[in-house]
Amino acid sequence: MTPTAELEIFARVVSAGSLSAAGREMGLSPAVVSKRLRKLEDRLGTRLLQRTTRQIALTEAGQGFHERVVAILAAVEEAESFVSRRSAQARGTLKISAPTSFGRMHVAPHLTAFMEAHPDLSINLALSDEFVDIVADGFDLAIRIAELPDSSLVARRLADVERLLVAAPDYLAKHGEPKSVDDLAQHLCLPPHNGELWRLEGPDGAAVSLRPDGPLSTNSSEVLREAVIAGTGIALRSTWDIGSELARGELVHVLPDWRASRHIGLHAVYPSRRFLPVKVRLFIDYLADLYGPEPYWDHPRNSEYSTAAE
Structure with a gap:
């Protein structure tokens, strides 16, 4: 087995969360996966994963190694796509994190x-209102609605977010x-689920x-x-959420003269790397074309949004 293959097994174990799950995805037995990981750790002279009967966790060395492995595998995929003229095709599994609603x-x-x-x-979509660690959790990209601070990640703004x-x-x-x-x-008034202030x-x-306060x-x-639809109180909601209503x-x-901060936007966030995998690039382009520059949820009478979202 080539060193690159060992790196792929390591990355897949981190992404899948267990040796058995990674083995199923790759068509390998858990014993083979475990053996390849031990061989990789022996070659590197350090432990990458803390393994128990129920879960695995990256060591400090494993965390830094995983970040670099993800970039290496992305570069290999991009190189293979270029050589084999597969640049317009998406293959493999695309792992996405997005807010629940x-x-x-x-x-x-x-x-x-x-x-x-x-x-x-194939697509693996995980819904959560928490900001996941894209690199540590093995996501290819995350959809985030936020005013994004500086980070080691790359973000592409897909659409403005209007909150009323x-x-x-x-x-x-x-x-x-x-x-x-x-x-x-x-x-x-209905406080936000995350406890933040209303900034208008x-x-x-x-x-x-x-x-x-409510x-x-x-x-x-x-x-x-x-709750706001049922008449419980006043809420600050995004038009993507309540455009049809x-x-x-x-x-x-x-208070139509007042809106939430316009700095918040809808973003696709992905690990910073020189070569963006084809599957990620194509999906981000797909979302950008779908949502922007005038999101369909801001014009529900002229779109299929009302019926598709319900």
């Missing part, structure tokens, strides 16, 4: 078309409609930060979505 509503419905266009590709204050007509009929930001203190931008660039707290963005009048845009 966005992934369900705006990634999952579009996977079939992408896989049909690339029949040699909204409430159900029933709520406004009972409690009235706020006329100013100060009025929000007298209303039932108003006319002439005015900016305020406030901590919403009867419901939850760690689920989807619970908050259902706004178009149908099930939600009302309140």
